[in-house]
Amino acid sequence: MTSIVTGAAGFIGRALTSALLSSGSPVVAIDRRPVEEQPGLTVITADLLDVGDVFSSADEVYHLAGCAGVRDVAPGIGWRRQRDNVLAGARVLALTPPGVPLLVTSSSSVYGGAFRGRASVESDPLRPVGGYATSKVALERLCRDRPGVTIVRPFTVAGEGQRPDMALSVWLRAAQEGRPLRVLGSLDRTRDITDVRQAARAMIELIGVPGIVNLGTGHGQTLRAMAEAVATVTGASLTFDVVPAPPDEPGDSLADTRRLHSLLGWTPRTDLLDLVRRQQLVVS
Numbered sequence: 001m002t003s004i005v006t007g008a009a010g011f012i013g014r015a016l017t018s019a020l021l022s023s024g025s026p027v028v029a030i031d032r033r034p035v036e037e038q039p040g041l042t043v044i045t046a047d048l049l050d051v052g053d054v055f056s057s058a059d060e061v062y063h064l065a066g067c068a069g070v071r072d073v074a075p076g077i078g079w080r081r082q083r084d085n086v087l088a089g090a091r092v093l094a095l096t097p098p099g100v101p102l103l104v105t106s107s108s109s110v111y112g113g114a115f116r117g118r119a120s121v122e123s124d125p126l127r128p129v130g131g132y133a134t135s136k137v138a139l140e141r142l143c144r145d146r147p148g149v150t151i152v153r154p155f156t157v158a159g160e161g162q163r164p165d166m167a168l169s170v171w172l173r174a175a176q177e178g179r180p181l182r183v184l185g186s187l188d189r190t191r192d193i194t195d196v197r198q199a200a201r202a203m204i205e206l207i208g209v210p211g212i213v214n215l216g217t218g219h220g221q222t223l224r225a226m227a228e229a230v231a232t233v234t235g236a237s238l239t240f241d242v243v244p245a246p247p248d249e250p251g252d253s254l255a256d257t258r259r260l261h262s263l264l265g266w267t268p269r270t271d272l273l274d275l276v277r278r279q280q281l282v283v284s
């Protein structure tokens with residue numbers, strides 16, 4: 001049973017690869033960034049747009065590679081989102097033989113936030129705001145042509161190895177360096193945060209299930225609760241620099257987890273303090 005993981009050098013890809021390897025399944029890791037060699041792991045360091053026909057040897061494919069993050073405003077970001085979220089996704093869809101289970105990673109950003117404070121349901125109309133969310137909607141549309149794809153919409157994922165641009169990583173570093181925590185909008189905004197280990201486990205259990213499924217906890221954590229966890233873990237006394245939220249930033253995010261629960265038989269649960277503690281061990 002060989003699993004291919006694209007984006008295996010990334011935050012969630014590393015956790016997923018470890019979980020698959022620890023269950024004894026050989027993994028082929030594809031990323032244009034280097035992936036650490038491990039027993040049972042075959043590494044292909046290449047861009048998905050250049051990679052040859054490696055997908056025909058797979059028993060299942062987890063497509064996590066992408067240009068992640070809603071806040072990136074660097075020059076060329078529009079093209080990078082098109083290349084890595086849309087064109088690379090199209091290539092994986094085309095190269096994965098029919099009948100091979102394929103899981104594609106979209107994002108909760110396709111909802112444009114929790115509409116009127118209500119949890120987002122998979123059947124909700126999509127309200128993408130900004131280039132990242134729009135590129136994920138385009139990726140989901142491509143999946144319509146390939147029956148049987150599992151489309152996962154993760155909400156915020158956190159834990160060891162979180163991307164350095166994400167809020168908890170940014171805040172942990174600021175707290176350790178004695179700088180104020182930059183808050184976009186208000187400390188009362190909420191995020192549905194999933195532990196990366198549970199996100200990886202859920203993906204392994206979901207692959208092969210056709211259709212769209214939210215990946216979240218169904219509980220909103222306030223930015224204040226996140227900051228308090230950072231303060232407890234670092235021992236720092238915090239100050240805040242509250243700035244207006246950019247227009248691409250959803251006010252609140254909250255997953256309706258009914259479909260997820262019915263498929264898994266369990267729902268991810270987040271222990272914020274444990275999560276921040278594990279994350280700090282890697283940041284420091």
Ligand SMILES: NC(=O)c1ccc[n+]([C@@H]2O[C@H](COP(=O)([O-])OP(=O)(O)OC[C@H]3O[C@@H](n4cnc5c(N)ncnc54)[C@H](O)[C@@H]3O)[C@@H](O)[C@H]2O)c1
Pocket residue numbers: 006007008009010011012013030031032033046047048049064065066067068069083084088105106107108153154155156157158163
């Ligand atoms: N982290 C989250 O909270 C979150 C939430 C919602 C959705 N997602 C989605 O989940 C996926 C994984 O997120 P992450 O946080 O681990 O991101 P990440 O940036 O840490 O990892 C993405 C990896 O994909 C690789 N990659 C990108 N384009 C590639 C290409 N064309 N060819 C080869 N490799 C390529 C990158 O080198 C990187 O290692 C992404 O698609 C992201 O959009 C993440």
